[in-house]
Amino acid sequence: SSELTQDPAVSVALGQTVRITCQGDSLRRYYASWYQQKPGQAPVLVIYGKNNRPSGIPDRFSGSSSGNTASLTITGAQAEDEADYYCNSRDSSGDLYVFGTGTKVTVL
Amino acid sequence: VQLVESGGGLVQPGGSLRLSCAASGFTFSSYGMHWVRQAPGKGLEWVAVIWYDGSHKYYADSVKGRFTISRDNVKNTLYLQMNSLRGDDTAVYYCATDQDYAFDNWGQGALVTVSS
Numbered sequence: 001s002s003e004l005t006q007d008p009a010v011s012v013a014l015g016q017t018v019r020i021t022c023q024g025d026s027l028r029r030y031y032a033s034w035y036q037q038k039p040g041q042a043p044v045l046v047i048y049g050k051n052n053r054p055s056g057i058p059d060r061f062s063g064s065s066s067g068n069t070a071s072l073t074i075t076g077a078q079a080e081d082e083a084d085y086y087c088n089s090r091d092s093s094g095d096l097y098v099f100g101t102g103t104k105v106t107v108l
Numbered sequence: 109v110q111l112v113e114s115g116g117g118l119v120q121p122g123g124s125l126r127l128s129c130a131a132s133g134f135t136f137s138s139y140g141m142h143w144v145r146q147a148p149g150k151g152l153e154w155v156a157v158i159w160y161d162g163s164h165k166y167y168a169d170s171v172k173g174r175f176t177i178s179r180d181n182v183k184n185t186l187y188l189q190m191n192s193l194r195g196d197d198t199a200v201y202y203c204a205t206d207q208d209y210a211f212d213n214w215g216q217g218a219l220v221t222v223s224s
Binding site for chain 2 (some may be wrong): 033037044064089099
């Protein structure tokens with residue numbers, strides 16, 4: 001089955017920009033979606049498709065993709081953006097799904 | 109949109125449990141649905157998906173042959189029948205709606221603990 005790899009942790013100064021990456025072979029064929037999860041809460045979808053934000057997600061969140069790497073960028077990080085972030089995509093069969101290993105974002 | 113999971117609890121290894129996810133606030137019969145789980149202190153793991161009409165179902169290798177996803181589009185409810193439960197099935201189980209191959213609405217989760 002496919003795997004999606006993320007850096008375990010990144011930090012960003014308040015108001016600065018941070019990029020979270022997700023690597024995997026299936027990303028050459030399928031878009032990634034991105035989820036924010038705060039402690040004790042259910043995940044929240046922040047980016048899906050080419051670069052789509054669900055209603056209510058601030059426009060400081062954006063997504064991109066190149067080759068086998070998908071990226072989530074937070075431009076002007078806020079204290080409330082401190083959370084775990086997971087990518088997800090379909091696997092090579094197109095029928096199954098796989099989550100990335102997760103990235104803990106700390107806002108300094 | 110509201111998704112409410114129920115049916116979690118403590119079960120012995122080898123036992124069975126059925127989770128339910130009651131949906132409201134949208135046309136349930138028009139959307140694919142997923143189950144996703146998260147073991148304590150661990151990351152998210154996709155479990156299973158069922159198409160809007162129940163015609164196709166797919167499972168993660170870790171649960172295939174033990175878990176069954178189903179839905180009742182009259183009762184607006186999603187199910188996960190879990191058999192032959194093991195310790196590594198201990199997790200919070202979330203149901204989620206499918207939107208363009210993403211999980212756009214999530215329930216609050218149901219805790220399943222497999223232990224003797």
